[in-house]
Amino acid sequence: MSSAAIKEEQGAANQREDAPCAATGRAVAVAIKQLSKTYPVSLERLKKLFRRPIKPPVEALRDVSFEVKEGEIFGLIGRNGAGKTTLTKIVATLVQPTRGSVSVKGYDSVRDEEEVRNRIGLATAEERSFYWRLTVEQNLMFFARLYGLRDTGARRRIDELIERFELGELARRRFGELSTGNKQRMAFARAMLANPPVLLLDEPTRSLDPLAAARMRALIQSLATATPPVSILLTSHNLVEVEELCARVAIISRGHIRALDTPARLRALHKQTERIQIKVRGANADGVKRLLTDVLDDLEVKDSDETTLITFARETDDDRLDAAARALHETGASIISFDTERATLLEVMESYEQDEQGGEEKR
Amino acid sequence: MTSMLLLLRRVRAFVVRDFLLAVSYRMEFFLRMLSILIAVTTLFFISRIFEGFVNTEYPQWRNPLAAWITGLAVLNYFMTGFSSLATAIRQEQTQGTLESVLLTPINMPTMIIASSAWDFVQATFYSFLYFFFGWLFFDVHYQGNYLLAFMFLLLTTLVLACLGILSASFAMVFKRGDPFGIFLGTGSALFSGVFFPTQLLREYAGQGFASVSRILPPTYGLDGIRRVLIEGQGLSQVREPLLTLLLFLAVLLPFSLWVFGRAVRRAKREGSLIQY
Numbered sequence: 001m002s003s004a005a006i007k008e009e010q011g012a013a014n015q016r017e018d019a020p021c022a023a024t025g026r027a028v029a030v031a032i033k034q035l036s037k038t039y040p041v042s043l044e045r046l047k048k049l050f051r052r053p054i055k056p057p058v059e060a061l062r063d064v065s066f067e068v069k070e071g072e073i074f075g076l077i078g079r080n081g082a083g084k085t086t087l088t089k090i091v092a093t094l095v096q097p098t099r100g101s102v103s104v105k106g107y108d109s110v111r112d113e114e115e116v117r118n119r120i121g122l123a124t125a126e127e128r129s130f131y132w133r134l135t136v137e138q139n140l141m142f143f144a145r146l147y148g149l150r151d152t153g154a155r156r157r158i159d160e161l162i163e164r165f166e167l168g169e170l171a172r173r174r175f176g177e178l179s180t181g182n183k184q185r186m187a188f189a190r191a192m193l194a195n196p197p198v199l200l201l202d203e204p205t206r207s208l209d210p211l212a213a214a215r216m217r218a219l220i221q222s223l224a225t226a227t228p229p230v231s232i233l234l235t236s237h238n239l240v241e242v243e244e245l246c247a248r249v250a251i252i253s254r255g256h257i258r259a260l261d262t263p264a265r266l267r268a269l270h271k272q273t274e275r276i277q278i279k280v281r282g283a284n285a286d287g288v289k290r291l292l293t294d295v296l297d298d299l300e301v302k303d304s305d306e307t308t309l310i311t312f313a314r315e316t317d318d319d320r321l322d323a324a325a326r327a328l329h330e331t332g333a334s335i336i337s338f339d340t341e342r343a344t345l346l347e348v349m350e351s352y353e354q355d356e357q358g359g360e361e362k363r
Numbered sequence: 364m365t366s367m368l369l370l371l372r373r374v375r376a377f378v379v380r381d382f383l384l385a386v387s388y389r390m391e392f393f394l395r396m397l398s399i400l401i402a403v404t405t406l407f408f409i410s411r412i413f414e415g416f417v418n419t420e421y422p423q424w425r426n427p428l429a430a431w432i433t434g435l436a437v438l439n440y441f442m443t444g445f446s447s448l449a450t451a452i453r454q455e456q457t458q459g460t461l462e463s464v465l466l467t468p469i470n471m472p473t474m475i476i477a478s479s480a481w482d483f484v485q486a487t488f489y490s491f492l493y494f495f496f497g498w499l500f501f502d503v504h505y506q507g508n509y510l511l512a513f514m515f516l517l518l519t520t521l522v523l524a525c526l527g528i529l530s531a532s533f534a535m536v537f538k539r540g541d542p543f544g545i546f547l548g549t550g551s552a553l554f555s556g557v558f559f560p561t562q563l564l565r566e567y568a569g570q571g572f573a574s575v576s577r578i579l580p581p582t583y584g585l586d587g588i589r590r591v592l593i594e595g596q597g598l599s600q601v602r603e604p605l606l607t608l609l610l611f612l613a614v615l616l617p618f619s620l621w622v623f624g625r626a627v628r629r630a631k632r633e634g635s636l637i638q639y
Contacts, residue, residue, distance in 0.1 A: 039634055086634065094462055096631040117468040128459025131380065133387040145376030146467035148369050
């Protein structure tokens with residue numbers, strides 16, 4: 001079956017909403033149904049009246065449907081301008097959809113926007129969303145009060161978050177004096193002020209140093225498994241992070257969901273083979289070649305010092321790895337290390353982009 | 364009861380935030396106080412030109428300094444009522460904080476009340492300073508029913524706040540270039556009798572020109588406050604401007620809230636909430 005045909009079948013599966021999902025069986029936290037958004041031409045009638053040039057309306061989203069289950073970390077990846085931010089803003093009630101619906105914990109994002117806002121926290125990398133002349137504590141206290149927290153409860157929650165995000169020494173510093181990374185931690189802390197059951201995270205580790213980013217990823221993971229669990233819709237350009245964190249990933253391109261599945265299945269869908277590299281001791285290249293040439297494809301064997309490096313290709317999840325391991329074991333060789341070269345999400349994303357461009361060129 | 368407490372808590376959040384932001388610019392606060400003192404002092408010296416001049420045709424203007432101080436103090440309050448919401452929204456848009464505020468479970472009426480609350484606290488203080496400096500340094504005294512004067516102040520401010528909501532709706536959709544601001548901002552001082560009696564407009568500029576003052580709510584507010592504080596009139600004598608203001612309020616309040624709701628929905632449809 002060709003890659004394009006597989007992708008097509010995958011698309012149909014997504015439409016049926018029964019795509020395999022790590023979190024299947026759990027309640028739905030966010031349900032997005034046939035969502036479309038076309039940004040209208042601003043003041044169109046006035047521009048027509050004065051015969052001003054009118055740009056065509058921008059179609060930001062087209063028939064987007066998926067669900068985020070309770071306690072699931074759902075990744076949304078795509079190029080700049082693909083529609084990720086618009087989708088996040090619609091879920092956050094900041095932008096109204098043209099068609100379709102979004103419900104958060106059963107509440108409609110247009111009809112029950114206050115109820116929805118009570119149940120979501122949004123953390124973006126946008127630094128301008130805070131008051132730069134207020135301190136970290138003052139900023140958080142302001143937003144805590146808007147969420148309706150009483151002063152004592154708000155103080156306790158802010159202390160907790162300041163400790164959790166390692167902002168203790170900066171609590172009395174003005175927001176404008178913080179580094180970009182610390183500003184990002186503040187955004188995350190604010191999103192969690194009211195303990196929302198749904199978090200929308202836009203590039204949550206973009207400006208963090210590697211250690212802080214790793215801790216942030218651990219925190220995100222712990223939130224999803226906490227009691228009660230937090231459902232997370234994560235948009236990111238860091239594909240390694242998405243792969244590490246997300247149970248399912250949707251690839252969005254030009255406002256359309258091109259694929260939706262677990263990262264492993266998306267990779268497999270893109271490239272059904274993977275390269276395996278095994279380092280063994282107690283064998284030699286000629287012996288290994290004789291033993292494995294008939295069993296494995298694209299076999300390459302090299303001797304290096306006291307070890308032998310064996311590389312071969314296999315279909316993802318076939319049993320040839322096991323066969324190779326058994327054969328090597330029978331010769332008395334011992335396996336020292338093992339590595340796999342798989343398709344990355346980046347390659348998967350690129351392939352969809354190429355498909356899209358190819359389709360446009362044909363048109 | 365709970366929702367009332369929640370509203371008060373949110374209003375307090377805005378007041379505390381704006382207070383903290385204001386005190387982070389201390390110099391501005393002292394300069395503003397100084398500018399009020401300078402304005403009152405300047406008016407005192409101009410009023411000396413008219414010493415001994417009594418024109419019975421304009422009883423509110425027998426003591427021009429008292430009339431000007433009242434005019435400026437009340438105008439300051441009125442302009443706050445009219446402009447604070449639009450200014451707050453424009454500020455939040457330019458700062459980039461509007462989305463983060465609208466992301467909290469705060470409803471539109473709360474947002475309207477809360478984001479202008481600090482401006483009213485500030486305006487009350489600065490308006491009080493006009494009267495205080497007049498009394499302390501220039502022996503300006505007032506008579507009459509202070510409660511009734513306050514009622515006029517409150518009512519006129521509410522009417523102007525409705526126009527302020529319309530103005531904020533323009534800020535939400537058109538971002539800049541608000542016709543209410545131009546008309547009321549520049550028009551009130553000229554047509555509402557802040558610096559001279561509105562009757563002079565009819566005498567010198569004709570009936571058409573003078574009728575502009577009749578459609579401006581500040582005209583009725585200022586007239587009512589001066590009648591109470593300077594002429595010492597009671598409720599029965601100021602019924603006409605009071606009823607006119609109530610009529611303005613009854614028409615403008617629901618209309619402005621409806622327009623504002625539509626403006627926010629439109630900005631959400633266009634995705635332009637944070638654009639400015």
